[in-house]
Amino acid sequence: DSGVTQTPKHLITATGQRVTLRCSPRSGDLSVYWYQQSLDQGLQFLIQYYNGEERAKGNILERFSAQQFPDLHSELNLSSLELGDSALYFCASSLQAGPYEQYFGPGTRLTVT
């Protein structure tokens, strides 16, 4: 158990809908990362938050947004969903925003129908 929790585990929704994925980092970790994993694209970095502030952006679509709350949990919002958004979404956390190992949650499997 990595200490990172993600909810829900599975999500099935229709095209055009909006969903929210939730992540709680390991106790003491200040940095949270979101990744998308799919068979064709591999593991793609979406966005990083550090102590409540956005730190880095990767290949995140404009339809996606995220935030980190004062208690350090984070939410990833996906809107106007398309079939191609079906993937595994992982949250990871690390102690600081540096060359630290990341601890990954179990992921949320999103299926868009």
Next chain:
Amino acid sequence: AQSVAQPEDQVNVAEGNPLTVKCTYSVSGNPYLFWYVQYPNRGLQFLLKYITGDNLVKGSYGFEAEFNKSQTSFHLKKPSALVSDSALYFCAVTTGGGSYIPTFGRGTSLIVHP
């Protein structure tokens, strides 16, 4: 820009034999290198990292990796493979001067045969 290549999609090895999973990288500046393992329906799990110092890094579950600067490689090794080592292995690289966001390789599926 930084990049990672895992040249083998799949590695097959017999239980008890040594295993190697290959990784090469490209960065501007000093690399920070990581190996992660992913079991089916699970998140990635940290195995080991190279930041600085000894080129041979030891990690979890008997795995080790050798940093080779001249060959820009960071191959993962284990002297004696177990069936339970069968999983997907990811190499990742990052470098300083920014946000330290790692770039992950495409992954190598390790299959250990009994």
